[in-house]
Amino acid sequence: MAETTLPLQSIAELSGLLRTGAISPVELLEQTLARIERLNPALNAYITVTAELAREQARLAESEIRAGRYRGPLHGVPYAAKDLCFTRGIRTTAGSKILRDFTPSYDGTVVVRLRRAGAVLVGKAGLHENAYGITSDNPHFGSIHNPWDLERIPGGSSGGSGAALASGLCSFSLGTDTGGSIRIPAAFCSVTGLKPTFGRVSRYGVFPLGHTLDHVGPFALTAEECGWTYAAIAGFDPHEDASIDRPVELPSAAETDLRGVRVGVPEAFYFDDLDPEVEAACRAALATFESLGAVVEPIQLPDIEELNAVARVILLAEATAVHQRNLDARPEDFGEDQIALLDQGRFITAVDYLNAQRRRRELCQAFARAFERVDWMAAPAVAVLPAKIGQKTLEIRGMRHDVRLATTRNARALNLTGLPLLTLPCGFSADGLPIGLQLIGDAYDERRILAAGMAFQEATDFHRRRPPTL
Amino acid sequence: MAETTLPLQSIAELSGLLRTGAISPVELLEQTLARIERLNPALNAYITVTAELAREQARLAESEIRAGRYRGPLHGVPYAAKDLCFTRGIRTTAGSKILRDFTPSYDGTVVVRLRRAGAVLVGKAGLHENAYGITSDNPHFGSIHNPWDLERIPGGSSGGSGAALASGLCSFSLGTDTGGSIRIPAAFCSVTGLKPTFGRVSRYGVFPLGHTLDHVGPFALTAEECGWTYAAIAGFDPHEDASIDRPVELPSAAETDLRGVRVGVPEAFYFDDLDPEVEAACRAALATFESLGAVVEPIQLPDIEELNAVARVILLAEATAVHQRNLDARPEDFGEDQIALLDQGRFITAVDYLNAQRRRRELCQAFARAFERVDWMAAPAVAVLPAKIGQKTLEIRGMRHDVRLATTRNARALNLTGLPLLTLPCGFSADGLPIGLQLIGDAYDERRILAAGMAFQEATDFHRRRPPTL
Numbered sequence: 002m003a004e005t006t007l008p009l010q011s012i013a014e015l016s017g018l019l020r021t022g023a024i025s026p027v028e029l030l031e032q033t034l035a036r037i038e039r040l041n042p043a044l045n046a047y048i049t050v051t052a053e054l055a056r057e058q059a060r061l062a063e064s065e066i067r068a069g070r071y072r073g074p075l076h077g078v079p080y081a082a083k084d085l086c087f088t089r090g091i092r093t094t095a096g097s098k099i100l101r102d103f104t105p106s107y108d109g110t111v112v113v114r115l116r117r118a119g120a121v122l123v124g125k126a127g128l129h130e131n132a133y134g135i136t137s138d139n140p141h142f143g144s145i146h147n148p149w150d151l152e153r154i155p156g157g158s159s160g161g162s163g164a165a166l167a168s169g170l171c172s173f174s175l176g177t178d179t180g181g182s183i184r185i186p187a188a189f190c191s192v193t194g195l196k197p198t199f200g201r202v203s204r205y206g207v208f209p210l211g212h213t214l215d216h217v218g219p220f221a222l223t224a225e226e227c228g229w230t231y232a233a234i235a236g237f238d239p240h241e242d243a244s245i246d247r248p249v250e251l252p253s254a255a256e257t258d259l260r261g262v263r264v265g266v267p268e269a270f271y272f273d274d275l276d277p278e279v280e281a282a283c284r285a286a287l288a289t290f291e292s293l294g295a296v297v298e299p300i301q302l303p304d305i306e307e308l309n310a311v312a313r314v315i316l317l318a319e320a321t322a323v324h325q326r327n328l329d330a331r332p333e334d335f336g337e338d339q340i341a342l343l344d345q346g347r348f349i350t351a352v353d354y355l356n357a358q359r360r361r362r363e364l365c366q367a368f369a370r371a372f373e374r375v376d377w378m379a380a381p382a383v384a385v386l387p388a389k390i391g392q393k394t395l396e397i398r399g400m401r402h403d404v405r406l407a408t409t410r411n412a413r414a415l416n417l418t419g420l421p422l423l424t425l426p427c428g429f430s431a432d433g434l435p436i437g438l439q440l441i442g443d444a445y446d447e448r449r450i451l452a453a454g455m456a457f458q459e460a461t462d463f464h465r466r467r468p469p470t471l
Numbered sequence: 472m473a474e475t476t477l478p479l480q481s482i483a484e485l486s487g488l489l490r491t492g493a494i495s496p497v498e499l500l501e502q503t504l505a506r507i508e509r510l511n512p513a514l515n516a517y518i519t520v521t522a523e524l525a526r527e528q529a530r531l532a533e534s535e536i537r538a539g540r541y542r543g544p545l546h547g548v549p550y551a552a553k554d555l556c557f558t559r560g561i562r563t564t565a566g567s568k569i570l571r572d573f574t575p576s577y578d579g580t581v582v583v584r585l586r587r588a589g590a591v592l593v594g595k596a597g598l599h600e601n602a603y604g605i606t607s608d609n610p611h612f613g614s615i616h617n618p619w620d621l622e623r624i625p626g627g628s629s630g631g632s633g634a635a636l637a638s639g640l641c642s643f644s645l646g647t648d649t650g651g652s653i654r655i656p657a658a659f660c661s662v663t664g665l666k667p668t669f670g671r672v673s674r675y676g677v678f679p680l681g682h683t684l685d686h687v688g689p690f691a692l693t694a695e696e697c698g699w700t701y702a703a704i705a706g707f708d709p710h711e712d713a714s715i716d717r718p719v720e721l722p723s724a725a726e727t728d729l730r731g732v733r734v735g736v737p738e739a740f741y742f743d744d745l746d747p748e749v750e751a752a753c754r755a756a757l758a759t760f761e762s763l764g765a766v767v768e769p770i771q772l773p774d775i776e777e778l779n780a781v782a783r784v785i786l787l788a789e790a791t792a793v794h795q796r797n798l799d800a801r802p803e804d805f806g807e808d809q810i811a812l813l814d815q816g817r818f819i820t821a822v823d824y825l826n827a828q829r830r831r832r833e834l835c836q837a838f839a840r841a842f843e844r845v846d847w848m849a850a851p852a853v854a855v856l857p858a859k860i861g862q863k864t865l866e867i868r869g870m871r872h873d874v875r876l877a878t879t880r881n882a883r884a885l886n887l888t889g890l891p892l893l894t895l896p897c898g899f900s901a902d903g904l905p906i907g908l909q910l911i912g913d914a915y916d917e918r919r920i921l922a923a924g925m926a927f928q929e930a931t932d933f934h935r936r937r938p939p940t941l
Contacts, residue, residue, distance in 0.1 A: 212825070242832050318821030322829070325822055351788030351824035352795055352817060355682070359792070362712050 008033045008079075008169040009467060011222040012229065015172060016074040019066060026062040026077030026121060029172075030055055033079045033123055037170045044146050046155075046165035048084045049125040051091055055079065058121040065119065074229045076119030081171040083162050084125035085132055086112055086217075087206035095208040096128040096158075098141045098334040099327050109206025110241070111175060111217055111234045118233040123171050126161030130336045132177055132210045133320055134158055135185050135408050136390070140336040144390045147189060148468035149435055153387040156189035156408070158182040159220070163190035166220050167468055173221040173230050177207060178422075179214045180316060181383070181412025187220060187424035188382040188437025193454065193464060194220045195227040198445050199419030200245035202231075203238035211319035213243075213358075214312070214416045223464055224423060224454025228252070231447060247445055252452035259456050260294030262449075265375035267302040267441075270411050274397050276385045282428025282436040283381045286457070290379065293456055300371050300378060303364045308414035311364065314349055314357040315417075321346025361417050368418050372443040377450050382424045382437035384410045415441060423450040426463035433469070478503045478549075478639040479937060481692040482699065485642060486544040489536060496532040496547030496591060499642075500525055503549045503593055507640045513621060515613050516635035518554045519595040521561055525549065528591040535589065544699045546589030551641040553632050554595035555602055556582055556687075557676035565678040566598040566628075568611045568804040569797050579676025580711070581645060581687055581704045588703040593641050596631030600806045602647055602680045603790055604628060605655050605878050606860070610806040614860050617659060618938035619905055623857040626659035626878070628652040629690070633660035636690050637938055643691040643700050647677060648892075649684045650786060651853070651882025657690060657894035658852040658907025663924065663934060664690045665697040668915050669889030670715035672701075673708030681789040683713075683828070684782070684886045693934055694893060694924025698722070701917060717915055722922035729926050730764030732919075735845030737772040737911075740881050744867050746855045752898025752906040753851045756927070760849065763926055770841050770848060773834045778884035781834065784819055784827040785887075791816025831887050838888050842913040847920050852894045852907035854880045885911065893920040896933035903939070 007015075007029060018024040034052055041047055062077035082088065085095040087105035094100045112122070127145045129137045137145040137160025145160040147153040148168040155164040159176030163186025166174045176183040178196040187194030195218045202217045209215055219230035228251045237246040266287060271280065291297050321328070321343050328335065328343050335343070371378070388395050388404045395404055415422055420441055427438040442450035458464050477485075477499060488494040504522055511517050532547035552558065555565040557575035564570045582592070597615045599607045607615040607630025615630040617623040618638040625634040629646030633656025636644045646653040648666040657664030665688045672687045679685055689700035698721045707716040736757060741750065761767050791798070791813050798805065798813050805813070841848070858865050858874045865874055885892055890911055897908040912920035928934050 212829070242835075319825055322822045322825035325826075347820065347822060349821040350817065351819040351821050352792045354821035354824060355789055355792035356795075359682070365712075 004035050004039070005032060008036050008172065012074055012078055012172055012226040013223065015078055016076070019077045020071055022066065026059040026066070027056070029077065030059040030079050030121055030123065033171065037124070040168055040170060043151060044148060044164050044168055044170070045143050046126055046145055046161040046168065046170055047081065047124040048094055048096070048127045048142050048161070049092060051122055051124050054091065055121050055123045062119050062121060072119035075115065075233055077121060078172045079121045079123040080115065081124050081126040081162055081165045081174040082112060082122060083128055083159050083174070083176050085128065085177065085208035086175055088112055088122065088125065091125065093125065093208070094142070095132065096130045096139050096142060099331065101141065105206065107206060110203035110238045111207065114234045126159070126165050126174060128161055129158035130339055131324065132158040132179060132182055133342060134338055135181060135405055137161065138390055146390070147387055149191065149433060150387070152389050153434070154189065154390055156185035156387060159186045162220050163187060163192055166190070166192045166222070173219055173226060176218060176220055178216045178218060178416065179210045180312065180416055181409045183218050183220065184382045184412045184422060184424045184437065184439055185408060189387040189435060191426040191435035191463065191466065192220050192222060193224050193227050193426065194218065194424040195231055195447070196422040197231055197235060197447055198421045200243045201235045201249070201447070203241040203244055205238055205240035209323050211316045213319065214316055223458050224425065224451050227423065228451045250448055252448045252455065256448060256452035257456045257459070259290060259453060262295045262453070263375040264290055264295045264297045265300030265371060265378035266297055267378050267380055268299050269302045269305045270380035272305070274400055274402070275381060276397050278386065278430040279381050279384060279436050283438050286427040286438045287379060289457060289460055290453070293460060298375070300375055302371060303367045305410065305414050308364060308417055309410060311357045311360050312413045312417045314353060315361065317342065317346040318349040318354045365418050368420065377443070377453060378441040380439055380441065381411050382439040383408055383412065386430050386434045386436070420444055421447045421450060423454050425454050425457055428463060474505050474509070475502060478506050478642065482544055482548055482642055482696040483693065485548055486546070489547045490541055492536065496529040496536070497526070499547065500529040500549050500591055500593065503641065507594070510638055510640060514616050514618060514634050514638055514640070516596055516615060516631040516638065516640055517551065517594040518564055518566070518597045518612050518631070519562060521592055521594050524561065525591050525593045532589050532591060542589035545585065545703055547591060548642045549591045549593040550585065551594050551596040551632055551635045551644040552582060552592060553598055553629050553644070553646050555598065555647065555678035556645055558582055558592065558595065561595065563595065563678070564612070565602065566600045566609050566612060569801065571611065575676065577676060580673035580708045581677065584704045596629070596635050596644060598631055599628035600809055601794065602628040602649060602652055603812060604808055605651060605875055607631065608860055616860070617857055619661065619903060620857070622859050623904070624659065624860055626655035626857060629656045632690050633657060633662055636660070636662045636692070643689055643696060646688060646690055648686045648688060648886065649680045650782065650886055651879045653688050653690065654852045654882045654892060654894045654907065654909055655878060659857040659905060661896040661905035661933065661936065662690050662692060663694050663697050663896065664688065664894040665701055665917070666892040667701055667705060667917055668891045670713045671705045671719070671917070673711040673714055675708055675710035679793050681786045683789065684786055693928050694895065694921050697893065698921045720918055722918045722925065726918060726922035727926045727929070729760060729923060732765045732923070733845040734760055734765045734767045735770030735841060735848035736767055737848050737850055738769050739772045739775045740850035742775065744870055745851060746867050748856065748900040749851050749854060749906050753908050756897040756908045757849060759927060759930055760923070763930060768845070770845055772841060773837045775880065775884050778834060778887055779880065781827045781830050782883045782887045784823055785831065787812065787816040788819040788824045835888050838890065847913070847923060848911040850909055850911065851881050852909035853878055853882065856900050856904045856906070890914055891917045891920060893924050895924050895927055898933060
């Protein structure tokens with residue numbers, strides 16, 4: 002079949018064609034598989050391409066749509082699941098050597114719900130080993146490459162989910178975010194990513210990293226499409242102990258009118274050694290929101306270094322609790338960075354951990370108070386541009402920074418809060434590297450940040466640009 | 472004023488008299504204060520008697536009731552708050568030397584809510600130091616004595632709350648329960664005690680011990696009156712991060728009909744070295760439930776030793792996190808048992824703690840499954856009879872046991888689950904020592920265990936007996 006640009010179109014465009022029968026899910030899938038075949042060798046976005054299952058699901062979708070049983074905007078649309086989402090009968094590696102041959106006997110709740118929505122699982126996207134890191138430079142499955150510059154990292158840990166979507170190797174994807182793992186690849190690959198409120202989306206059948214920090218969420222080309230995917234996967238699940246039983250709502254058309262909306266700018270997230278191009282793009286985005294009628298004002302938040310320190314203690318401990326048995330039994334099967342982090346986690350005492358959780362509660366109260374003054378906040382998703390693969394440090398305004406710490410600085414802090422976060426493409430560096438803005442919503446208020454993202458994307462076209470090399 | 476038996480009457484009786492003006496809250500209070508003056512020296516149930524505040528509140532209640540502004544069954548009724556409930560302007564010691572002179576600037580939520588219900592705070596009840604222990608043998612404020620045998624412990628940590636109520640030194644009281652601290656004194660003092668579901672009653676302004684294990688709840692002479700007090704103090708509180716926003720309901724009259732109700736008997740709680748008199752009384756109580764039409768059947772629960780081991784790891788860590796600073800700075804101000812426990816807590820790693828919390832979630836699922844088969848369960852509240860003050864070990868069926876471990880064995884395990892627990896007087900040993908049964912409800916189902924308690928107390932009179940020595 003001759004390759005077309007069909008897989009580069011957004012769900013909004015595709016679903017119009019699918020619903021009316023102008024294209025078939027089978028045709029869309031074959032186009033996507035052809036594109037994967039051509040581009041995945043360079044990108045390495047997938048660990049497993051599930052062509053057989055996908056063809057079966059696409060044929061089913063085709064027959065359902067023909068029979069008039071249209072399930073909604075995801076029906077017949079190919080997606081990638083990060084390879085730590087359990088898929089029945091399909092190996093699920095978590096990017097690790099330990100789970101290289103692990104084949105779950107059941108689907109994770111998010112996978113079940115997307116099947117119900119009629120979506121077509123096209124593959125399992127690569128990730129940083131164990132989702133514990135942000136480069137997606139994986140020693141067991143190879144580096145994942147940024148489609149905007151193949152020498153650079155796509156961000157992580159959901160690097161494959163971001164890179165596959167940006168390159169048209171799927172039409173949306175699933176990621177997880179424990180310390181920035183949705184927001185960083187969204188920003189670095191120039192796609193839209195939503196980390197919903199803690200408890201909104203079930204993690205049942207998703208390999209854990211940090212029990213009180215892990216979130217599952219979607220990547221899509223637009224905020225509106227993130228909303229559709231979010232609505233499909235969110236909602237109460239008795240199998241998830243952190244699950245929240247609250248109605249899942251999408252924004253109304255009226256909510257995309259931003260006149261009078263109060264936007265907080267947390268100056269703590271615009272520190273002195275922010276990359277100047279990132280800062281310029283994010284400040285320009287704030288001006289766009291002002292031009293749409295929003296009232297932008299500075300807002301006081303807790304010190305970002307303290308937020309990050311507290312989040313690091315919690316994650317170090319929680320991640321080691323997950324991996325300790327394998328770490329003791331098979332240390333040689335872990336990547337070097339994993340050993341370093343997991344060993345650090347052994348030395349956290351329960352008292353340190355609990356004090357961090359206590360401080361976390363106080364810090365969350367400061368966020369809750371800030372939301373009495375503003376409707377949502379906007380901050381750089383990532384303080385820096387994507388590093389080169391293998392690069393350990395980077396320079397900003399003449400200072401050397403550790404790539405990992407600099408890249409997670411604006412992201413990790415917010416996992417403490419459990420608040421919903423929407424990352425939007427908001428610009429490019431002079432070298433053509435993507436820049437992302439994150440909107441920070443109040444608890445359970447995905448609606449307003451999705452509405453704001455829709456308004457922003459109505460006014461800008463950063464989200465429409467595609468990697469030039471592909 | 473001549474002393475009468477008025478303070479020995481239950482809230483149901485008193486509220487009838489108070490509402491109609493047959494007695495005044497001031498008269499009831501003075502009778503109670505006179506009784507405290509006479510009996511407290513022997514019992515040591517109170518750390519602070521708040522006579523002045525109580526007189527003010529009683530006068531206010533009197534004028535409100537006279538003016539026809541009757542607030543409900545607690546209006547004008549004297550109560551004792553465990554001395555770790557914050558009381559504005561009144562010292563709150565937590566039974567510790569560290570807080571000997573601590574005077575809070577605000578009332579805890581439960582104290583605020585009882586003031587709104589019109590109750591009269593007559594004093595701050597003594598407790599085991601820091602609520603961390605079950606003897607209430609307090610090195611800073613003296614031993615609290617069991618009104619049924621002054622040489623014996625009243626149980627703890629809420630020993631003063633149990634002893635004061637059993638002796639008519641208040642008409643109801645508040646306690647907290649982290650590993651049995653309501654159920655043990657309820658059983659040992661022969662009063663009714665309710666540990667509500669985790670998250671039901673706010674702990675804001677209550678000195679903490681174990682953040683994920685602490686509960687606040689009432690002691691009263693009957694299950695019905697526990698319900699009234701529970702209804703007054705329960706409900707959502709934005710100041711409490713574990714607070715649950717669910718309607719608080721009391722049983723309907725129809726629910727006290729136990730015909731066809733399925734009662735589970737968790738054999739794990741009726742182990743071989745249960746005190747024979749405790750076992751006999753609890754089995755007789757099961758027979759009473761059967762005679763009321765309930766269907767009693769054995770039910771499988773996780774191993775109680777594992778439940779206790781998991782609960783101990785969690786509490787050791789959480790308690791040390793609370794006290795570490797003072798422990799480092801002023802170790803000489805802690806009792807010996809406190810030092811021993813708090814030092815153990817230092818050695819728990821975060822990984823151990825988190826593994827215990829993970830195991831806890833699995834164990835809770837086993838309880839949830841059990842509730843698919845039964846409406847509630849019934850087990851001995853305490854496996855042994857109250858030890859003598861100072862006694863370190865006790866003998867059951869020829870085996871020596873540590874008093875603390877034996878006394879908490881059936882209680883601590885259940886704090887892991889957060890489930891509601893109602894302790895009912897269900898018998899006496901040959902020596903006249905009280906025995907308690909605990910009803911274990913499903914999450915948020917205080918209603919059915921309260922209804923069962925009401926039915927049981929309708930059929931029995933253990934709860935009407937009073938300590939013979941007073």
